[in-house]
Structure formats: C-alpha cells, structure tokens
Amino acid sequence: MNQSIAQLEAMGFSRASAQSALNRVNGNLERAVGILLSGPPPPAPEPPVPTTVVDTVVDMTPGDEDDELRRAIELSKEMELKEKKARGDKQRKAARAASNNAAASAALSRLNGSSTTAQQTKATPSAVSSHPFVKVPKTLAEKSYKEQVLRTVFRVSPHSLAVDTLIKTLETIKTNKTNPKYRSIDMGTRGFKRALDGVPGVTDLLTLGIGFKRDGSNKNMFKLDFVDEARFYAVLSALKDLSTTSHSYNLSRLRRVWEKRLEALMADDTMGEITKRGECLRLSPSEPGTAACSIVTVNIKEGENISRRFAADDMVKDVLYWVSGSVSSKLYDLILNDEVMLVNLSKHPKVAVNEDEPFRDVLNATLQRLELWPSCELDLVDKDILRMDSEDGRREFEAKIK
Numbered sequence: 065m066n067q068s069i070a071q072l073e074a075m076g077f078s079r080a081s082a083q084s085a086l087n088r089v090n091g092n093l094e095r096a097v098g099i100l101l102s103g104p105p106p107p108a109p110e111p112p113v114p115t116t117v118v119d120t121v122v123d124m125t126p127g128d129e130d131d132e133l134r135r136a137i138e139l140s141k142e143m144e145l146k147e148k149k150a151r152g153d154k155q156r157k158a159a160r161a162a163s164n165n166a167a168a169s170a171a172l173s174r175l176n177g178s179s180t181t182a183q184q185t186k187a188t189p190s191a192v193s194s195h196p197f198v199k200v201p202k203t204l205a206e207k208s209y210k211e212q213v214l215r216t217v218f219r220v221s222p223h224s225l226a227v228d229t230l231i232k233t234l235e236t237i238k239t240n241k242t243n244p245k246y247r248s249i250d251m252g253t254r255g256f257k258r259a260l261d262g263v264p265g266v267t268d269l270l271t272l273g274i275g276f277k278r279d280g281s282n283k284n285m286f287k288l289d290f291v292d293e294a295r296f297y298a299v300l301s302a303l304k305d306l307s308t309t310s311h312s313y314n315l316s317r318l319r320r321v322w323e324k325r326l327e328a329l330m331a332d333d334t335m336g337e338i339t340k341r342g343e344c345l346r347l348s349p350s351e352p353g354t355a356a357c358s359i360v361t362v363n364i365k366e367g368e369n370i371s372r373r374f375a376a377d378d379m380v381k382d383v384l385y386w387v388s389g390s391v392s393s394k395l396y397d398l399i400l401n402d403e404v405m406l407v408n409l410s411k412h413p414k415v416a417v418n419e420d421e422p423f424r425d426v427l428n429a430t431l432q433r434l435e436l437w438p439s440c441e442l443d444l445v446d447k448d449i450l451r452m453d454s455e456d457g458r459r460e461f462e463a464k465i466k
Contacts, residue, residue: 214302
C-alpha cells in the first residue's frame with residue numbers, strides 16, 4: 065500500500081487523496097489512478113422519501129377526469145425523460161471511466177518506463193479470415209513468369225525512350241555476356257537517369273524479368289550474376305514487339321521526333337532568322353490591359369510554354385504572328401499549311417483551333433468566335449501526333465495490327 069501511495073504522490077496527487085482512492089478500490093493502483101483523474105466522487109444521492117398511497121373514493125365530473133388524464137400523461141412523459149437522462153448519464157459515466165482507465169494505464173506505463181499497456185488489444189482479423197469468400201489478387205512476384213514480363217512491358221510502353229534504352233542495353237549485355245563489366249546497370253548515370261528514372265515497370269522488368277539484383281551498398285546499381293538466354297529472349301522480344309503492337313509506344317515516339325525537330329527550329333540563331341522573328345512580333349498587336357482580355361498559353365514542349373494577353377476581337381493570325389516570333393519564324397508556314405497544329409486543350413476531345421477547316425480559312429476569325437476567349441491553352445504539335453492521339457487514329461492503328 066505504501067509503495068502505491070508513493071507512486072501516486074510521484075504523479076502529483078496528495079497523500080490523503082491517494083490513500084482514499086486506494087481504499088475505495090481495495091488497493092488496485094490502476095483503478096485508483098482512474099478515480100483520481102476523474103475528480104472528486106459525486107455526492108451520495110438522498111434516499112427517496114416514502115410516499116403513502118391512500119385509497120380514496122372521489123366523485124369526479126367529466127371535466128375532472130380530463131384534467132386527471134392530462135396530468136397522468138404529463139407525468140408519464142416526465143418520467144420517460146428522466147429515465148432517458150439517467151441512461152445517458154450512465155453511458156457517459158461508463159465512457160469516462162473507460163477513458164480514465166486507459167489514461168491511468170498510460171500514466172503508470174510512463175511512470176514504470178514501459179511502452180506497453182497493461183491490456184493488449186486484440187489483433188484485427190485479416191480480410192481472408194473475416195471474408196473467406198473474397199479472393200485476394202496475387203502480387204506481381206507471385207504470378208507466372210510470362211505474365212510478369214507482359215505486365216511490366218505494358219507499363220513501360222508509353223515511355224518510348226525507356227523502351228529503346230532498355231533494348232539497346234540488354235542487347236549489349238547479351239552480346240558481351242562473358243564480360244562481367246557489362247552485367248551491371250548504374251541508374252545514377254546521366255543517360256540512364258534521363259531515360260529510365262521514374263518510369264513505372266523498369267525495376268520490375270530488370271529484377272523479375274531478367275534477374276538483376278540491387279547492390280546493397282548502392283541503390284542505383286543493378287547487377288546480374290549470369291545471362292539467362294531464355295529470359296533475355298523473352299524480354300527483348302516483348303519490348304521489340306511494342307513498335308508494331310503498342311499505340312502508346314508509337315505515339316510517344318512521334319512526340320520525341322517532333323520535339324527534336326522543334327528543338328532544331330528553336331536553335332536557329334542566324335541573323336536572317338532573328339530578323340524574321342522580329343517582323344512577326346511587330347505584326348502581332350500590342351498586349352492589352354488586364355480588363356476584357358483573353359490569356360493565351362501555348363505549350364511548346366514538356367515543361368516549356370509561352371503566354372500573353374489578347375483582346376477578345378484580336379484574330380487568329382495575331383496569335384500566329386506571336387507564336388512564330390516567339391518560337392521560330394518557320395512555324396508560320398508550317399501552321400498555315402496544316403503541317404503543324406495549334407490544338408485547343410480547352411475542348412474535349414482535343415481538336416485543332418481550325419477544327420476541320422484549313423488554317424488559312426480561319427486567319428481572320430476572332431478569338432471569341434473560335435472559343436479562345438476569355439482564356440485558352442494550346443498545344444503546338446505535329447499533325448501526325450494529333451491524328452494518332454484521336455479516337456480515329458487509335459482505331460486505325462488497332463485495325464492495322466489485327
């Protein structure tokens with residue numbers, strides 16, 4: 065008892081309160097802490113005053129009967145409310161007691177330097193045990209080798225640069241299979257990081273598909289103990305088939321080709337090109353104020369765009385002059401001849417600004433007429449990309465491979 069009192073005093077309670085609480089619970093330290101945390105005990109309720117029922121015979125008129133019935137109903141409602149309040153008080157008291165017991169257990173645990181509570185909660189049943197008819201899908205590592213390869217290759221397919229890099233790397237390793245120098249891939253190098261970093265499916269394809277293992281000391285390093293000819297054949301065949309079977313791979317390759325072409329156009333810094341860009345910008349109207357204007361944003365390539373304000377009655381040719389002067393003067397003829405498209409991303413599905421009309425026919429159309437006001441976002445893409453990215457283009461590709 066003295067040891068328990070000392071522990072309670074160490075927690076900040078007075079000796080008298082500690083001894084009183086322990087006496088009430090027969091020395092149970094945990095329950096005593098719960099009592100002390102819940103505050104002083106409520107005063108004992110006063111004993112009910114006994115009532116004497118006197119049988120009397122009273123002559124009541126019909127009006128008296130109605131009054132008596134009303135009083136009985138009111139008394140019944142009052143008793144029902146009191147019972148409901150008593151039940152609520154009882155539930156709140158039980159919840160408070162449970163909370164205090166938990167707090168007491170935690171306090172004693174901290175005092176004794178232990179991180180575990182006196183009562184351990186039961187483990188939550190697994191989905192398999194609680195729902196025996198639910199089938200948990202297999203993880204990728206549990207599937208067949210063929211399915212592992214097909215699934216990982218499918219995840220990589222929208223990233224053509226990663227696919228081409230993997231094909232080249234695996235063919236080099238296969239050709240030099242006896243040389244340990246070629247049986248390792250460092251994802252931290254500049255080339256691999258640009259092509260493979262963050263691409264879903266690459267790690268699974270290397271580990272599950274080929275048999276590479278991570279180097280424990282370097283998370284970017286993958287090493288291969290030996291070249292399994294069958295595995296290399298399966299993975300390389302699946303990757304190479306993407307050029308004829310995967311719509312997303314071919315669309316990605318078209319985007320890469322267009323980006324290289326666009327970079328070459330933008331890199332032209334000859335005096336003649338600079339002069340032509342300046343002329344295009346002079347033909348474009350000056351930027352209006354912030355009131356009653358349209359903000360036009362043109363995505364040049366991934367992570368790079370240009371943006372400026374136009375008046376609602378400015379025309380499409382004004383946007384063309386601005387894009388040609390800001391990016392490359394050669395774009396003026398390319399867009400005018402429908403070889404390169406300005407795609408309106410504000411519409412679904414995505415369509416060119418000129419839709420089915422030749423671009424020349426909408427040069428004098430206002431931005432408001434072509435629904436490019438009060439704001440719009442445009443993509444600058446090759447016509448073949450727009451065609452393949454459409455539903456018609458997807459159906460045409462699928463028809464070819466059947």
